[in-house]
Amino acid sequence: MSATIPTQFTGQAALKKQDPKNFDLHETKYTPRAFTEDDVIIKIDACGVCGTDLHVMTCGWGEHDQFPAITGHEIVGRVVRAGKNTTHAVGDRVGVGAQGASCGECVNCKNHEEPYCIKGFVGTYQGPTGDAVQPYTQGGYADYYQGPGHFAVRIPDGLDSAVAAPLLCAGVTVYAPLAYYGAKAGKKVGIVGIGGLGHLGVQFAKALGADVYAISHSDRKRGDAATLGATGFINTHDGADKVLAEHAASFDIILSTSDQDDMPLNELYLPLLKARGQFISVGLPNDGLPKMGWALLGKTVTGSLVGSPKELEDMFRLALEKNIRPWIETRPMSEATQTVNDMYAGKAKFRYVLVN
Template structure:
């Protein structure tokens, strides 16, 4: 064991439920759960800021209420201690995404779909550990992270850490359903919402060879969409024009920004070809409104992050086709202001906190 690994890890924590109008993280140290030979400990280089981080500390999802809470699940760092049962070595650069445990024994886990573990996936933060000292996991807005080597994904040398980090959650979340539902040559794919997830969705869809269209409320993101590799742009503000040009032509639509009142029946489902798929990543607390007649011959489904093997495939595609996250880096010590700016929609398109 490296003598330099501290016995306590230190991060930027929400000490209690956060007020969205005024985030206030504090430096907090914790003792990690007992190390076992399946684990690695990494010295964190950087961590992306995901929408889930905000939801968690503002208690948008009721299950997440363990405080103090260090969030962050787009973590890249260097292995400083590697358990005997892992494939990693000290010095390897690896990343942890949103998942850090699964049962390892169910049919999903055995099929390499750990993110659909039938016993439930364990989160990189706020996940149960079964340990008395640290009963729930703490995340990546910190100096070190300890987790199972199985969920630590090797980062290709061609990708800078800050660019690669957001792919661990945002990237995998859009990449996995694109592949699962056949994005590729000869397919017309729409990406709804051009933000942290969507800007990677457009790039991965284009990288897979699909005719890719950005679908956004107004024209304001048209120029960005073109730079990201979109072949076309659909402004939903003018549904009549959108339908006149694109009705029943999309094979697949991935919705990265599901908001109440969005035109699911009026526009999104009519854009799909018969037997087309609409995948919603990020299901809102309020659920998905029943689509009635509009769903006939169309499928609506959800998707949850990506498995370790899918993340590895995603990185290979990113290297081969030049997919890059558009990031703004900030010092880890500025986590509070960064969350505030993220909440206020200032990210273009992903903040990454750097140690």
């Protein structure tokens, strides 16, 4: 089998720091680091386009020189080579999300909290490998992906590869904190931002049994939110006074997928929470969260980073059982450049998936 795997993988790469007004990716080959018995090689069927991909290609979160950069961390495909130390076999359909590796030995890794590995989160792309041939990892806008089998999870048969892909980052990013912080029947949950993450947040919160409100800055997504299963809709443009008159101190959980710099945390989100309620941010504004004042008392503000392999498995089970499906548009892998430009322009409704 391994004889049919090319010695070089081919991806759609950013060759240098990208201008966000004009992404320009090029087909590029690279040689993967030496295969180990902990690894799998996946022949990629589909890879979702995540906002993080764009941030990395434009150096939006800080300058770096790791180019060529092949991004993409919502990878689904078939195992074509499986190391002896993995639980996978050739032919298995698996997915890899945003985390490609971790130390595997620290207290957090041992407790199924790999995203919070003390030695550091190793990204599926741009992560250090310690290897001279391939010093940093490359992602899923490509024909093949190689990485530790521990971070490749089985995809249930009932889910198409392109449909499963966005669940690997966007899906688990919202599922993991909702499940952990107890979204369930009898709880009122607000999802801030109805986009790639938020449209899945509404579906997962509903699937977990909660009463879900979509919280958006205009009425544009009102219809979509209802279709996704939200029972209520809050337009923050109405102003805090009007919103709080109806909803103050009524939410158990508010999950924010927004990274807007002027988020109304003290003015609106914290006052919307009941005492002991939780505000969870999965999108972080460039300047961090606003300074908190009195509104914080009796509330918890926390952040959450993707999800562990175990949470991915739990999420896929729930997605299959409750028929949770990302809204996607598929594009050929060869159209990665146009797709990334459209993503940056905000045209995704709600996720693009590149397919081979």
